[in-house]
Amino acid sequence: MAKYWKIGEIAEMTGLSIRTLRYYDQIKLLSPSEYTHSGHRRYSREDLQRLLEVLSFKKMGLSLEDISSLKEQGNASSIVEILSNQIERMKLDIKIQQNLFEQLQSVQKELANSKEERISIHSLTTLFELMKVNQAKYFNQRQIDSMRQHYQELDEAAIQKGEKEFKLVLDELRNRKERGLTSSNAEVQSLARRWQAIIDSISPNDHELRMSAERYYAENPEIAMSVGIEPSLYKYIQDALNDN
Numbered sequence: 001m002a003k004y005w006k007i008g009e010i011a012e013m014t015g016l017s018i019r020t021l022r023y024y025d026q027i028k029l030l031s032p033s034e035y036t037h038s039g040h041r042r043y044s045r046e047d048l049q050r051l052l053e054v055l056s057f058k059k060m061g062l063s064l065e066d067i068s069s070l071k072e073q074g075n076a077s078s079i080v081e082i083l084s085n086q087i088e089r090m091k092l093d094i095k096i097q098q099n100l101f102e103q104l105q106s107v108q109k110e111l112a113n114s115k116e117e118r119i120s121i122h123s124l125t126t127l128f129e130l131m132k133v134n135q136a137k138y139f140n141q142r143q144i145d146s147m148r149q150h151y152q153e154l155d156e157a158a159i160q161k162g163e164k165e166f167k168l169v170l171d172e173l174r175n176r177k178e179r180g181l182t183s184s185n186a187e188v189q190s191l192a193r194r195w196q197a198i199i200d201s202i203s204p205n206d207h208e209l210r211m212s213a214e215r216y217y218a219e220n221p222e223i224a225m226s227v228g229i230e231p232s233l234y235k236y237i238q239d240a241l242n243d244n
Contacts, residue, residue, distance in 0.1 A: 004034060004042040014051065017214075018242045023207055029068055030054055061086055063142075064208050143209045154202065162202040169195045174233055183239035192240035214238075 011018050024030040025041065030051050034042040043051075057067045066085075169191055176188050183189070203210065218234070229237075 004044055005048070007032075007041045007043070010043050010048070010051070014055065017238065019238075020211060023211075024051075024054070027064065027068070029064060029071070061089060143206065143212060146206060146209065147203075150203070159202060162198055166195070166198050169198060170229065170233070173237060177233060177236050183236055184243045185240075188236075189240045189243060192237050195237055196241060 005013070007018055007021050010016070010021060021030070021041075025032065030047065032041040033044040033047055036042060054067055057070065058064075062070075173188065173191050173195065176185070176191065181188050183192075199210075203213075218231075
């Protein structure tokens with residue numbers, strides 16, 4: 001008898017969120033072999049193999065759009081074109097890493113040769129800018145351009161209003177978490193949806209970009225902390241959204 005896995009089992013097995021797997025199904029990137037009468041997804045061994053291929057391509061840095069194109073066309077010319085684009089992206093990433101490496105070496109020498117245990121303002125500024133650019137590990141150029149354009153077009157008052165609401169809702173969610181309410185609580189889920197709506201209102205409408213952002217903050221919790229979201233609270237919110 002063929003074995004099937006539930007979506008939660010696949011999520012646990014791969015580390016992907018349930019929301020991500022649902023999105024893959026929605027865009028026809030990876031759909032399960034079966035749906036139960038109640039609409040639950042059931043994944044086969046062949047589905048797992050296809051998911052492994054998707055994750056392998058993502059590990060190479062390909063976008064979901066490129067992966068879908070590979071699946072649809074599957075010919076050598078399309079693969080060569082996509083891989084060529086990826087090679088150019090990797091060259092840029094290597095250049096960014098090299099610049100960061102050289103700047104770190106420069107700062108190290110500066111500290112070693114200085115009587116003061118402080119870095120110059122110029123070195124600090126350059127280092128911060130390079131570290132900011134290092135976000136290219138998580139976001140492709142299209143996503144970075146999209147974010148930059150979106151924030152340039154946003155009204156300053158709208159940004160301030162969104163940031164204020166963002167902090168208020170975070171405080172409410174933190175309060176519920178500290179009171180011991182679980183992520184499946186209706187009140188918590190309602191607040192989590194409000195939090196997501198605020199994010200949506202000030203962020204580009206790009207699901208793949210948001211997944212990249214989730215990975216960025218998950219792997220760099222100190223950055224999430226700088227905007228007031230400790231890792232445990234972030235997981236609490238994501239669990240509430242996934243339980244909806």
